[in-house]
Structures are given as C-alpha cells and as structure tokens.
Amino acid sequence: MEQHEIYHCKPCRLKKCRDVGMDISKFQHDRDGRQLVPSNRKRKIPDTVEAVTGKSHFVIYNPTEPVWTKSYIDLTSLIYQAMDVLKMGPATPLQARNHLQKLNFAENCSKRTYSQKFEWITRKEVMSFWEHNFLATAKWLTHFDKFQELNDDLRVSFYSIGSAHFQFFQLRILFAVWHVWGRLDKLVGTALYRMRNQKANKCDRLSGNGIITHMVEVKTDARWMSSYPIEKLRYFLDGVRICDLFPLIDEIQNLDITETELSFMLAQLCFQYTSNRFGGEVSNIMEEFIEVLSNDLHDYYVEEKLMPRYAGRLNKLLKINKEILENVRVYRSRSELAKVFDVFNLEFSHPEMFRDTGYYV
16 A cells, blocks of 8 residues: 655645645635634734724824824912812811811711713813812811821922912822722712612712712713724723723722721821822821821721721721722823823823823813
C-alpha cells in the first residue's frame, strides 16, 4: 500500500490541494480548530475618540486649538452666598451636649421632603443640584464648632475670591468637600425614599434637592456641556450620577442609619477627603476633627444606645465612606482623560470648586 505524505502546515496543504486540481473557490472558511473566540461571540471593538468626535484618523489632535466655544459658568454670586452662610453661622443658637449632636441640627437628607419625579434633566436642574449641595454643605459646616474656630494664620495661606478676604481656609475646605458630601447625601436620601415609599421603583434615585429621577428612563439634555452624545458622557459622569455606587443603597437600608451616625459619616467622609487632597498641616487639622467626632460617637453608642461593642457596625458605616472615596479616585483618571480630549465645553470662574466632580476641565 502506497504510503501518503502528511502535510502539517497550511501552505503545504494548500499546495497539495492545487496539485491535485482542487477548486479553491469551494474552500470552507472559519473552520480552524484553534479559533479562540466563536464568530458569533466576537468582542465589539470599542469606539475610538476619532469615531466619537467625527475626526479623521489622520488628523493630529492639537489640544491648544479648541473645537468649540466654551460655555462660561460664573460662580461668583453662589460663592458670595456661601461666604455669607459661613459668616453668619447657624440660623439659630444651638444647645447640645457635644459636637456630633450639634451636627444633627444641620441640613441633612433625613429631614427632607421629596418633590415630584423629573423625567427630563436640563442645564437648569443640574445647576440647581450644584447650588443646593454647595449651600447645604456650607450650612452643615457651620454647625461644627471646630470648623468655626479655624484660626486666621491658616486662612491667609490660601487665595482670596475676587476682592473678598474672609475665611479663606474655611472656603477652601467647602470647595473641596461639597461634592463628596452630596454623594453620600444622595445615597442615604435614596435609601430613605425607598423606605418611606413602598411603591418606590428600584431604579428611582435622589438626584438632588428632593428631586427623584428614574435611573434608566430619565432623559438628559447635555448639549450645553458637551458635543459628545450622552451615551459617551456616561463613561465620565457615572460616578457623579452615583450609578456605580447604587449597590450601597441596599446596605444603607439594611443598616437603618440613625441621624447621629449619618452626621458622623458625612463628617468623616468630608474631612478624610480633605486630608487626602491637601496633606500637610491641613491633614493634621482634619485628623483632629475626626478624632473629636469619633469620641462623641463613642459616647453616643455607649451611653445613649447602650452598645459598648459597636466596632462591627462602625466598620460597616466606614466601609460605605471608603467605597465613595475609591469611586472618586477611579473617576479622577477619567476626568483627566476628558480634559485631554476636551470632552466638556465648560469653563468655570472658579475651577478648583469642580475638581474631582467629573466636570473639572
């Protein structure tokens, strides 16, 4: 019996086929046994920056040449309102046993009423969210005596706003923390809304200032902030929209957080973020703030709640704050990417106020 030569490589097999007169037009393709991904499960190649912006692949991108006109947002009036809040302090004199109890009298989501659901979010609504969170955070800070006692030596080490020379250090802290305060406020507010409304949809969330929106069905007009389609903007703004943090809402509901615990969480989150952001002497002051409030929380658990073994519960509360700070860190790199490629056509009068918000340019 004639012994047939075995051809292992593809070129040799192809030559053998041609030698015996095989019709190459009848070859069957995509039958390679070593194919790693089935043809019906091939991964979609992600859109490139060129595809999203409509630019040619052969155009060299020059960030010094703006593609569109920037929308200028003047925050001066809002900042002066906040300065008045810081100057005047709490609206009424407060009598409480310690610092943490005083924070319970501040603006927080547990005392909020909810308005109707919004199905369309425009520039007007977004700016109202910014204004609410900024001023609410300013009012909240005035309820903490240690914040009110910050000395003048630290104030002069920071810049002024226009011709104003009042409480620079306090204002710098407010610039830093208002958006992280707002993230926790929205999460807890959403949890409370679900607990108080048995018919609440799992996709309903607190967007700000008592406004409820449906996470999937809500429509957003983003033309004022970017020429990118809203589907692409979600990559940069999902952290701000708290979509990534939504699983925390169930944890907050299960914990049934008290007002005192919420006050501590807001303070620990804000002061820890400030400590990480500025470091140095500012970090030392923020750590002192946290220690004072931690001692007050200890007294609350032991004397009022009769819970001397509270470490496990406290760890669960701080885990929520840790995940919020981690979310800020993750989206910081996306914000830098948005800055490089001019994703947002926004120009702020005080850009430092929007650092780590996703809108910073």
